[in-house]
Amino acid sequence: MTTLSVNGRKHEINVDPRTPLLYVLRGELALNAAKYGCGLGQCGACTVLLDGEPIFSCVTPIALLEGKEITTVEGLGTIDNPGPMQQAFIDEQAAQCGYCIAGMMMRAQALLQKNPHASEAEIRDYLEPNLCRCGTHMRILRAVRRAARVMRTAQGGDTR
Numbered sequence: 001m002t003t004l005s006v007n008g009r010k011h012e013i014n015v016d017p018r019t020p021l022l023y024v025l026r027g028e029l030a031l032n033a034a035k036y037g038c039g040l041g042q043c044g045a046c047t048v049l050l051d052g053e054p055i056f057s058c059v060t061p062i063a064l065l066e067g068k069e070i071t072t073v074e075g076l077g078t079i080d081n082p083g084p085m086q087q088a089f090i091d092e093q094a095a096q097c098g099y100c101i102a103g104m105m106m107r108a109q110a111l112l113q114k115n116p117h118a119s120e121a122e123i124r125d126y127l128e129p130n131l132c133r134c135g136t137h138m139r140i141l142r143a144v145r146r147a148a149r150v151m152r153t154a155q156g157g158d159t160r
């Protein structure tokens, strides 16, 4: 039995502890935002946060995760009350097929939680491990810049 804390809730998981987190999120917990792309840590579609840092959940066995906090897109807000990152992606319509978007949002969330003042170059550099096969990069970048503005405002900082 492995105890996982996901989006602030504890879950007892009764699967082989070598099972990748992505399979547990989707198969056991019905958290389907994170996607299976490559299964090799090479595309970022499965990105979630572990204690605030982005990880590839497709190559992370749950045995490594007890006592840590896992955050998925479902933890950023709800359909009725989207979080700033989710709202920014909606406002910028920053998706085509959408397959990469949950991973993109989580990686961007990790960056802006640490540094809502991240420069354009820093945002591009940080998002680099996550691939978008639809070529939606410019809208994704606009959404991340929008989310950063909202987060800075919420912190009482400047809105540039």
Ligand code: FES
Pocket: 035, 036, 037, 038, 039, 040, 041, 042, 043, 044, 045, 046, 047, 056, 057, 058, 059
């Ligand atoms: S599915 Fe995990 S990095 Fe591609």
Ligand code: FES
Pocket: 095, 096, 097, 098, 099, 100, 101, 131, 132, 133, 134, 135, 136
């Ligand atoms: S929107 Fe289709 S892969 Fe990014």
